[in-house]
Amino acid sequence: MRQIITGAVCLTMSAAPALHAQEAAIFSGNDRVHPVYAENGMVSAQEAVAAQIGLDILKAGGNAVDAGVAVAFALAVTLPRAGNIGGGGFMIVHDAESGETKAIDYREMAPASAERDMYLDAEGNADSELSRFTGLAVGVPGTVAGMQMALENYGSMSLAEVLEPAIALARDGIAVTPGLADSLKGLEDRLKKWPTSESIFFKEGGGFYEPGETLVQADLANTLQKIADAGTDGFYKGETATKIADAVQAAGGRITVDDMANYKPVLRDPVRGTYRGYEIVSMPPPSSGGAHIIQILNVLEDYPISFLGHNTADTIHLMAEAMKRAYADRSEYLGDSDFVDVPLGEITSKAYAEDIRGEISLNAATPSSSIKPGELAPYESDQTTHFSIVDKDGNAVSNTYTINFSYGSGMVADGTGILMNNEMDDFAAKPGVPNAYGLIGGDANAVEGGKRPLSSMSPTIVMKDGEVFMVTGSPGGSRIITTTLQVIMNVIDHGMNIAEASFAPRIHHQWLPDEIRIEEGINLDTVGLLEQRGHKVSEKSVMGSTQSILVDKESGYLFGASDPRRVDAATLVH
Incomplete structure (x- = not known):
C-alpha cells in the first residue's frame, strides 16, 4: 500500500476522537490540513474495518463496484446503527470504459397494503410512534437487491466473493470500537424494547459491550451466508423472507412474503x-x-x-x-x-x-412565511452512512444508504440478525405535518402501497x-x-x-x-x-x-478525506 501523509492531521486514524467544528477550524490553512493521496484506488468510508475490506477487494483485482458492494455488506456488521441489509439507499456508478454514469435506486418500498391515512389516530392527527417505532414503520428492504443489481451491471466479482469478508466478521466477531460502544449505550432504551435486539447487542443480563471486546452476530452471519448461497432469493424468498414478514406483522406491521418477493430495485438516469x-x-x-x-x-x-x-x-x-x-x-x-x-x-x-x-x-x-413553493408543472437520519470509492481504472461509486434512525426501528427480525428500518416515517404521514427531521411533505409524498418514500440522500x-x-x-x-x-x-x-x-x-x-x-x-x-x-x-x-x-488529472493522484465529525471513519489507499 502506498500512502503519503503530511501535516498535522492523519485522516486514516480510525480511533481518533471526532473534532468539533471549532477545533476543525484550527486546521484551516493549506499548510495544516492535508488529504490522503495515492496513485491507485481509494476507499473512503465511515468505518475503518469496512473501508479496509473495500481496499482488499481492490488489491485482489476487483473494481470500484465490487469494493462498494463488499463495503456495504461489511458495514451491516461493523456499523449497525447505519450500515444495513434491512434498509435501502442509492448508488451513483460511473463506468470509465463506457463513460456511462447511472443511478441505482434501491430505496425501501411501502408494503402493498399501505394506505394514505395509516399513521393517523382516531382524531385524524399523525401518530409518530406508529411511523417510527412499531412494525408499521418498516418498509420493504432494498439493500440486498440493490447490491446485486450493481454487481450484475458493473461488477466483476460474484455476490458470494464480495460477501465472504462480511460473513467472517459476523461469524467470528468484531472488536467493539469506542464509537460502537457509545452508540449502544446511547440507544439502550430503543434496542432493549425488543428482546431479539437486546440478545445481540448487549451481554447476558443486559450489560454493555466495552471497547476492545468482541461482538459476535451469528444469526446475521447465517443470513449473509444464505444470500451468498442463493443470491437475492436467499433474502427475498424462503426462510429469511418469512422470518422478516412474521416479525414485522407480530409488531403490528404489514410486510408480507409477497411484498418481499416483489421488491425490485430500479436503474435510473x-x-x-x-x-x-x-x-x-x-x-x-x-x-x-x-x-x-x-x-x-x-x-x-x-x-x-x-x-x-x-x-x-x-x-x-x-x-x-x-x-x-x-x-x-x-x-x-x-x-x-x-x-x-x-x-x-x-x-x-x-x-x-x-x-x-x-x-x-x-x-x-x-x-x-412569505416563501411558497414555486408555481411549477405538476409534480433520512443522522444515522445514514456514505462511502466513496475510485479504482485504478477510473470507475467510481458514490453510495448513501440508511435504516433511518440510529439502529432504525430498533427491532431485529427474530432469527435473522437483521435490524429493521423505520423508513416509513419519511412519507408524509399527514400533508403539512413535519417528520422527525422537521421536513414538511405534501401529497406527492403521501403513503401509498408499493411507493418509495422521499429521501434527502x-x-x-x-x-x-x-x-x-x-x-x-x-x-x-x-x-x-x-x-x-x-x-x-x-x-x-x-x-x-x-x-x-x-x-x-x-x-x-x-x-x-x-x-x-x-x-x-x-x-x-x-x-x-x-x-x-x-x-x-x-x-x-x-x-x-x-x-x-x-x-487530480494533472498529477494523476487521488486525494481523499474522511470527515472528522464522527469517530471510526477512514480513507484508505492502494
Missing part, C-alpha cells in the same frame, strides 16, 4: 446540472438531493461567491436564501417519480434559478471534461443536501483541498423552521451581521459525515 464549468451528477427522485443541490447551485452561480468569501455574512445570506426556496419546493413537488410527476426539468433549470434570484434581496432575509459525482473529478456524499437527515452542497462549493468556489472542504464549519436552512443552523466555528461578527439582515441564527451540533475523493 441521474439528474444532471452544471456549475462553473463542472457537471453535477446526482440522484433523481425518490431522492430530493440531486435536484435541490443543482437548484441551489444554479441560484448561486450568478453571484461572485469566491469573491464574497467562505462563510462570510454575504455568502451565508445568499446560500440560506437559495436553500429556503429549494426546501419549499421539496415540500410540494418531490416524491417517487414512479407515482407522481416531478417537475425535474423546471426545478433544475437555469431559467427558474434566475426567477428565484429575482426574489432575493442582497440586504435582507426573506421570512419563510445525495450521493454525487462531479465531472470535469467528461471525467470524474469528485465523489462525495454524507449522512445527516435533512442536512444531507446542504452538507454535500458545501463540500462541492468549498472545492470549486473557495479553492480548498478535499480535507479542508470536509473540515470547514457548515450552515443549513430548510425553509421551516425559519432559522440558519450553524456549527460552532462560524465567526460571531458574521452571526451578528446575519441577524442584522433579519436571519435567526442557531448554533447546534455538527452536521454530516462526508466521505470524499477528488481526482
Whole structure:
C-alpha cells in the first residue's frame, strides 16, 4: 500500500476522537490540513474495518463496484446503527470504459397494503410512534437487491466473493470500537424494547459491550451466508423472507412474503446540472438531493461567491436564501417519480434559478412565511452512512444508504440478525405535518402501497471534461443536501483541498423552521451581521459525515478525506 501523509492531521486514524467544528477550524490553512493521496484506488468510508475490506477487494483485482458492494455488506456488521441489509439507499456508478454514469435506486418500498391515512389516530392527527417505532414503520428492504443489481451491471466479482469478508466478521466477531460502544449505550432504551435486539447487542443480563471486546452476530452471519448461497432469493424468498414478514406483522406491521418477493430495485438516469464549468451528477427522485443541490447551485452561480468569501455574512445570506426556496419546493413537488410527476426539468433549470434570484434581496432575509413553493408543472437520519470509492481504472461509486434512525426501528427480525428500518416515517404521514427531521411533505409524498418514500440522500459525482473529478456524499437527515452542497462549493468556489472542504464549519436552512443552523466555528461578527439582515441564527451540533475523493488529472493522484465529525471513519489507499 502506498500512502503519503503530511501535516498535522492523519485522516486514516480510525480511533481518533471526532473534532468539533471549532477545533476543525484550527486546521484551516493549506499548510495544516492535508488529504490522503495515492496513485491507485481509494476507499473512503465511515468505518475503518469496512473501508479496509473495500481496499482488499481492490488489491485482489476487483473494481470500484465490487469494493462498494463488499463495503456495504461489511458495514451491516461493523456499523449497525447505519450500515444495513434491512434498509435501502442509492448508488451513483460511473463506468470509465463506457463513460456511462447511472443511478441505482434501491430505496425501501411501502408494503402493498399501505394506505394514505395509516399513521393517523382516531382524531385524524399523525401518530409518530406508529411511523417510527412499531412494525408499521418498516418498509420493504432494498439493500440486498440493490447490491446485486450493481454487481450484475458493473461488477466483476460474484455476490458470494464480495460477501465472504462480511460473513467472517459476523461469524467470528468484531472488536467493539469506542464509537460502537457509545452508540449502544446511547440507544439502550430503543434496542432493549425488543428482546431479539437486546440478545445481540448487549451481554447476558443486559450489560454493555466495552471497547476492545468482541461482538459476535451469528444469526446475521447465517443470513449473509444464505444470500451468498442463493443470491437475492436467499433474502427475498424462503426462510429469511418469512422470518422478516412474521416479525414485522407480530409488531403490528404489514410486510408480507409477497411484498418481499416483489421488491425490485430500479436503474435510473441521474439528474444532471452544471456549475462553473463542472457537471453535477446526482440522484433523481425518490431522492430530493440531486435536484435541490443543482437548484441551489444554479441560484448561486450568478453571484461572485469566491469573491464574497467562505462563510462570510454575504455568502451565508445568499446560500440560506437559495436553500429556503429549494426546501419549499421539496415540500410540494418531490416524491417517487414512479407515482407522481416531478417537475425535474423546471426545478433544475437555469431559467427558474434566475426567477428565484429575482426574489432575493442582497440586504435582507426573506421570512419563510412569505416563501411558497414555486408555481411549477405538476409534480433520512443522522444515522445514514456514505462511502466513496475510485479504482485504478477510473470507475467510481458514490453510495448513501440508511435504516433511518440510529439502529432504525430498533427491532431485529427474530432469527435473522437483521435490524429493521423505520423508513416509513419519511412519507408524509399527514400533508403539512413535519417528520422527525422537521421536513414538511405534501401529497406527492403521501403513503401509498408499493411507493418509495422521499429521501434527502445525495450521493454525487462531479465531472470535469467528461471525467470524474469528485465523489462525495454524507449522512445527516435533512442536512444531507446542504452538507454535500458545501463540500462541492468549498472545492470549486473557495479553492480548498478535499480535507479542508470536509473540515470547514457548515450552515443549513430548510425553509421551516425559519432559522440558519450553524456549527460552532462560524465567526460571531458574521452571526451578528446575519441577524442584522433579519436571519435567526442557531448554533447546534455538527452536521454530516462526508466521505470524499477528488481526482487530480494533472498529477494523476487521488486525494481523499474522511470527515472528522464522527469517530471510526477512514480513507484508505492502494
